[in-house]
Amino acid sequence: MTPPDASHNRWSDLDRPPLNATTLRRGLLRPDALWTSLEVVESTGSTNTDLAERARAGAAAEGTVLVAEEQTAGRGRLERSWTAPPRSGLFFSVYLEPGDIPVERWGWVPLLAGVAAATGLAKSAGVDMSLKWPNDLLVSVEGEERKTGGILGEFAGDGIVVGLGINVSLRADELPAPTAGSLALAGAVSTDRETLLRAVLRSMEHWYGAWKAADGDAAASGLQAAYAAGCATLDRRVRAELPGGASLVGEAVAIDGDGRLVLSTEDGLQQPVSAGDIVHLRGAAGGLT
Numbered sequence: 308m309t310p311p312d313a314s315h316n317r318w319s320d321l322d323r324p325p326l327n328a329t330t331l332r333r334g335l336l337r338p339d340a341l342w343t344s345l346e347v348v349e350s351t352g353s354t355n356t357d358l359a360e361r362a363r364a365g366a367a368a369e370g371t372v373l374v375a376e377e378q379t380a381g382r383g384r385l386e387r388s389w390t391a392p393p394r395s396g397l398f399f400s401v402y403l404e405p406g407d408i409p410v411e412r413w414g415w416v417p418l419l420a421g422v423a424a425a426t427g428l429a430k431s432a433g434v435d436m437s438l439k440w441p442n443d444l445l446v447s448v449e450g451e452e453r454k455t456g457g458i459l460g461e462f463a464g465d466g467i468v469v470g471l472g473i474n475v476s477l478r479a480d481e482l483p484a485p486t487a488g489s490l491a492l493a494g495a496v497s498t499d500r501e502t503l504l505r506a507v508l509r510s511m512e513h514w515y516g517a518w519k520a521a522d523g524d525a526a527a528s529g530l531q532a533a534y535a536a537g538c539a540t541l542d543r544r545v546r547a548e549l550p551g552g553a554s555l556v557g558e559a560v561a562i563d564g565d566g567r568l569v570l571s572t573e574d575g576l577q578q579p580v581s582a583g584d585i586v587h588l589r590g591a592a593g594g595l596t
Contacts (some may be wrong), residue, residue, distance in 0.1 A: 322476065328347040340512065342512065345372040348374070354374070355468055363464050374397070417469055424473065425437065432503060435493050437538070440585055443458075443460040445489065474487065476498045479492065548584040
């Protein structure tokens, strides 16, 4: 008899046990909670793609959570790929319907997810986290800033799908790039993915509720201040690589009410940036604890 392929065995890596969907549902799905359903799949191309398709078909309610043990075609911003070994991280998407909140304020939702992930992981993993505008989660590995997570939001159906990819237990030889990191490499006190996922989703529920109660006003809900407090991009000289190939260099001085990064340029202008890749040129990182 041919032995089964270990790569298809959910327990082939004992340091990376599978998620228990029943336990997660028990802890997160309550009558008065934001989260209404939670599904864990063994493997998929992209949880964002799958959930966005459901939303467009009217088959996803607000509070739907889709988690994958492995993503084979995970997407970041600008259609970049995101790959990691099975069960080495948290790869999930949520569907939210901000409803009557003005659509021009919906751009805060991915930033909200960043604050929620950073605060939730700081508490549950015991690791200092910071945010790189607009969508990266940073940790410190051997004194260097490393990207350990990314966030992607996209409109779908009557709402927005927000996907998160977070490196949890990746080892040094598994990192996709020298600039990448993981919670384990940053000295996390816990890499239990169920604990971490619950913490992030509960934190997201808190911030989303506060933001909605303030009619999407990021200042009134405290979201704008929380993002700024944990943003490693502020008070640094940065280069913004803008859509279309242009670039802008300046001091990152603020996150404005629309969630844009405001740069103070050498000619003295205050220039808001709504989209683009940010390169940190110098300065110390801020942290969320």
